Amino acid sequence: MEACCRYCGFCKQLDRAAVVLLAKMKTVENDMEQKRTATLDLGNGSLPLEFPIMAGSMGPEVVDIRSLHARSGVFTYDPGYFSTASCSSKITFIDGDAGILLYRGYPIEQLARQCDFMEVCYLLMNGELPTSDQKMSFDNTIKEHTMVHEQLARFYTGFRRDAHPMAVMVGVVGALSAFYHDAMDISDAAQRELSAFRLVAKLPTITAMAYKYNIGQPFIYPHNNLNYAENFLHMMFATPAEEYKSNPVLARALDRILILHADHEQNASTSTVRLSGSSGANPFACISAGIACLWGPAHGGANEACLNMLEEIGDVSRIGEYIKRAKDKNDSFKLMGFGHRVYKNFDPRAKLMRETCHEVLNELGLQNDPLFKLAMELEKIALEDEYFISRKLYPNVDFYSGIVQRALGIPVSMFTAIFAMARTVGWIAQWSEMISDPEYKIGRPRQLYTGAATRDVVTIALRK
Ligand code: SDX
Numbered sequence: 001m002e003a004c005c006r007y008c009g010f011c012k013q014l015d016r017a018a019v020v021l022l023a024k025m026k027t028v029e030n031d032m033e034q035k036r037t038a039t040l041d042l043g044n045g046s047l048p049l050e051f052p053i054m055a056g057s058m059g060p061e062v063v064d065i066r067s068l069h070a071r072s073g074v075f076t077y078d079p080g081y082f083s084t085a086s087c088s089s090k091i092t093f094i095d096g097d098a099g100i101l102l103y104r105g106y107p108i109e110q111l112a113r114q115c116d117f118m119e120v121c122y123l124l125m126n127g128e129l130p131t132s133d134q135k136m137s138f139d140n141t142i143k144e145h146t147m148v149h150e151q152l153a154r155f156y157t158g159f160r161r162d163a164h165p166m167a168v169m170v171g172v173v174g175a176l177s178a179f180y181h182d183a184m185d186i187s188d189a190a191q192r193e194l195s196a197f198r199l200v201a202k203l204p205t206i207t208a209m210a211y212k213y214n215i216g217q218p219f220i221y222p223h224n225n226l227n228y229a230e231n232f233l234h235m236m237f238a239t240p241a242e243e244y245k246s247n248p249v250l251a252r253a254l255d256r257i258l259i260l261h262a263d264h265e266q267n268a269s270t271s272t273v274r275l276s277g278s279s280g281a282n283p284f285a286c287i288s289a290g291i292a293c294l295w296g297p298a299h300g301g302a303n304e305a306c307l308n309m310l311e312e313i314g315d316v317s318r319i320g321e322y323i324k325r326a327k328d329k330n331d332s333f334k335l336m337g338f339g340h341r342v343y344k345n346f347d348p349r350a351k352l353m354r355e356t357c358h359e360v361l362n363e364l365g366l367q368n369d370p371l372f373k374l375a376m377e378l379e380k381i382a383l384e385d386e387y388f389i390s391r392k393l394y395p396n397v398d399f400y401s402g403i404v405q406r407a408l409g410i411p412v413s414m415f416t417a418i419f420a421m422a423r424t425v426g427w428i429a430q431w432s433e434m435i436s437d438p439e440y441k442i443g444r445p446r447q448l449y450t451g452a453a454t455r456d457v458v459t460i461a462l463r464k
Contacts, residue, residue: 096342117258124429145201146222156213165210165417174288195283203421208235229255249363260349263426269294273427278443303415306337307402337399344392353400
């Protein structure tokens with residue numbers, strides 16, 4: 001705006017009119033974009049229905065069918081949610097064909113190589129990577145919450161010593177809601193954040209306690225002078241009888257495993273957490289539900305199942321027999337650690353996990369680890385087999401994670417518990433994203449009913 005017009009005011013009005021006109025043109029342009037619709041003709045003589053097509057910042061567009069039932073009386077049908085977007089989210093993006101995984105826009109390869117797990121937790125929870133000051137303050141906040149209530153420790157004694165750690169985790173994490181009544185108002189952002197801090201901070205303590213209980217050793221308290229991964233290894237492997245020093249290479253490997261497992265869009269356990277949270281359930285109960293879902297061998301339980309499978313195969317000479325079984329429709333056996341609902345190309349996490357495998361095995365002088373060699377041979381054979389190629393079955397994050405964890409001295413039964421510990425930050429970030437959206441509603445899917453039509457009860461004496 002010219003200096004002369006500072007006082008006349010006329011140009012100022014012109015200026016303002018131009019701004020308004022530009023804004024209107026932008027709205028029309030956006031409207032044009034938003035007006036793209038999908039047409040559905042139900043073939044029953046009713047008028048075709050138009051549904052808006054929505055575009056995200058990346059990835060597939062969606063057809064907004066929220067009004068379908070109200071306008072037509074029909075539901076969509078999508079068991080297993082092969083073609084259903086359950087929500088909009090800014091947290092994680094996956095392109096399964098391109099093998100891309102982004103946390104808040106950052107490629108997993110860069111995060112795994114340049115950041116530590118606390119930076120990634122901050123990123124997932126806040127949307128941006130922390131500055132050094134923000135990271136220090138976040139680290140300190142998490143460290144303030146690493147201990148658990150002494151009464152909580154007594155819950156473990158209710159379990160058999162040989163209880164699966166995941167059974168213990170489901171119970172103990174759910175029980176946290178019995179201890180934190182001071183921060184269960186989920187409508188209060190500060191209380192949601194406090195619960196998120198508590199969960200991220202306490203999961204390593206609870207997970208390590210499950211292991212110590214299982215082997216009959218005393219619980220080890222967290223040490224706040226250690227970083228997240230070092231603290232976990234310390235609580236897992238230290239004993240009161242001697243000084244424990246964690247190997248920095250192994251601690252860094254565990255830190256990377258945690259980063260790779262931190263979040264993964266709307267997978268089964270994350271969807272479980274969201275659905276549980278949509279009823280207003282407290283965050284501890286929701287995370288406990290997520291742990292229960294993750295336990296399944298088709299999901300997070302695959303890493304434990306994969307290592308058990310490798311041990312069962314035992315030798316390269318037996319790989320063919322198991323590949324044959326995996327292809328046999330009459331055999332329920334699946335190649336654990338292979339295949340993925342979304343990745344139809346390499347799971348980028350599997351590549352990073354294999355790299356971590358090499359690093360850890362080299363550090364430990366286990367380059368010739370027979371199980372790792374067996375896994376690499378199995379991967380090679382499977383990737384050359386038409387059955388796997390045609391179905392786009394590649395190794396997923398679980399294929400190598402078991403070998404790395406075993407090399408770190410972590411027992412197989414703890415693998416999925418560590419997956420749950422890592423995924424807790426993703427679950428709670430997704431839960432917070434949903435709860436902080438004032439538009440969220442309770443999730444209530446419908447069904448295609450194929451049962452008996454209406455009929456009358458016959459009294460028992462007359463039933464045949
Ligand atoms: C995780 O969703 C996520 O993001 C999960 C996860 C995360 O970070 O949260 O990435 C973590 O859960 C990884 C996946 C871990 N699970 C496993 O490794 C278990 C083995 N994988 C399979 O159970 C299976 O691949 C799934 C469950 C992972 C995916 O199954 P889908 O998408 O439902 O596909 P499908 O079962 O319909 O398989 C398609 C075809 C079928 O053959 P056809 O009927 O076409 O002849 O591929 C076959 C399947 O039989 N198949 C396999 C196989 N996986 C799929 N055959 C042998 N071995 C396998 N592993």
